[in-house]
Amino acid sequence: AQSVAQPEDQVNVAEGNPLTVKCTYSVSGNPYLFWYVQYPNRGLQFLLKYITGDNLVKGSYGFEAEFNKSQTSFHLKKPSALVSDSALYFCAVTPRGRGGSYIPTFGRGTSLIVHP
């Protein structure tokens, strides 16, 4: 069975400082990896994904994520945090393949709070 772990319920960072939101996963084979962001009273929005190739993936709003196969991790990063980045962040993993059984598994989410 596949699983996703986001070990931190909350991450606090000062505006202008770099941020990291951690994600590790357990799935057979080479999965597709995703990050989503959820702002208050909104649905989840896609940020970025890893498919193949370069381990550093760039996404929306200046976010990037680093895929590490040996550590089965896909940490979300941003060089300089903004107060407006404060939100709930979800990591998700989908096994590769075709067919309806390949649905994503989501982590429990990490609340990012950026202090002015």
Added chain:
Amino acid sequence: DAGVIQSPRHEVTEMGQEVTLRCKPISGHDYLFWYRQTMMRGLELLIYFNNNVPIDDSGMPEDRFSAKMPNASFSTLKIQPSEPRDSAVYFCASSHRQGSNQPQHFGDGTRLSIL
């Protein structure tokens, strides 16, 4: 593209009443998902459809919950009778060619409160 549209955005009703949540997926998407989000349990997949056919409803908590997708542009999630523990935010999401590298697109949810 208008995105995934859910209605109502908020619903407050008394225990025992029937509740119907509605979803319009993105045109052309062939997968539709219903999720429930609570503080205690996080994001839970309830059921998903492929080409309007229910594929996996193992996440539906009880027989009080039912979901239908009569056509490619409309789905409902019904709770009858509703109970206070059903209070949560319910999301609908759609995607294209699930199992590939395509992300899911979420609606803004229905916040359900059962008194």
